[in-house]
Amino acid sequence: MVVRFAKRGDLDAVNILRKEVNDLHVAGKPEVFKPGFAQELRNYIYVIWDDPEKDIVVAEENGDICGFAVLAHIVRPENPFMYQRNFLDVDEFCVSSSYRRHGVATAMIDFIRDIAKERGFHRIELNMWEFNQDALAFYEAVGFTTYRRYMEMFL
Numbered sequence: 001m002v003v004r005f006a007k008r009g010d011l012d013a014v015n016i017l018r019k020e021v022n023d024l025h026v027a028g029k030p031e032v033f034k035p036g037f038a039q040e041l042r043n044y045i046y047v048i049w050d051d052p053e054k055d056i057v058v059a060e061e062n063g064d065i066c067g068f069a070v071l072a073h074i075v076r077p078e079n080p081f082m083y084q085r086n087f088l089d090v091d092e093f094c095v096s097s098s099y100r101r102h103g104v105a106t107a108m109i110d111f112i113r114d115i116a117k118e119r120g121f122h123r124i125e126l127n128m129w130e131f132n133q134d135a136l137a138f139y140e141a142v143g144f145t146t147y148r149r150y151m152e153m154f155l
């Protein structure tokens with residue numbers, strides 16, 4: 001298995017994985033996520049591709065794209081409350097359901113960590129939905145810790 005930056009020709013395969021994540025989000029948070037995987041959402045991968053501040057990483061096994069991640073370079077300017085913050089954000093992340101529990105996601109995080117260090121970042125950030133306890137277990141297993149929470153109350 002190899003982890004590398006995506007080529008444009010990988011993006012249709014990446015979209016199959018993006019649909020898996022979207023379906024998971026729709027099932028877990030139906031009042032937030034739109035069902036289906038509309039053309040607009042399919043095309044959005046090309047908006048990401050064209051964005052100089054974003055990268056798409058893929059894991060490939062025997063010619064199959066079995067995992068992907070979207071990375072974003074984030075600079076939050078200083079404000080009256082906070083210092084400036086620079087970090088690498090993991091915006092989207094998925095391993096194909098047929099390849100899970102074989103270390104693919106761990107290999108992608110290792111690759112992302114190396115890229116972040118090479119580019120001078122001192123911090124990687126991501127956010128996730130609370131229902132997704134499998135993802136939480138994975139992120140904690142590879143060393144992420146929770147530093148902030150969103151809370152809600154339905155009326």
Ligand SMILES: CC(C)(COP(=O)(O)OP(=O)(O)OC[C@H]1O[C@@H](n2cnc3c(N)ncnc32)[C@H](O)[C@@H]1OP(=O)(O)O)[C@@H](O)C(=O)NCCC(=O)NCCS
Binds near residue numbers: 021132142
């Ligand atoms: C979360 C996800 C990326 C993990 O990918 P993976 O390739 O299966 O992960 P790895 O094989 O590298 O797992 C490494 C370790 O993480 C933990 N882990 C991974 N998946 C887990 C799960 N479903 N439940 C509990 N622990 C889990 C385990 O400690 C695992 O080590 P082990 O297999 O030796 O027990 C994958 O399940 C996935 O794509 N889920 C759907 C999409 C998603 O939720 N994306 C993230 C939020 S947008």
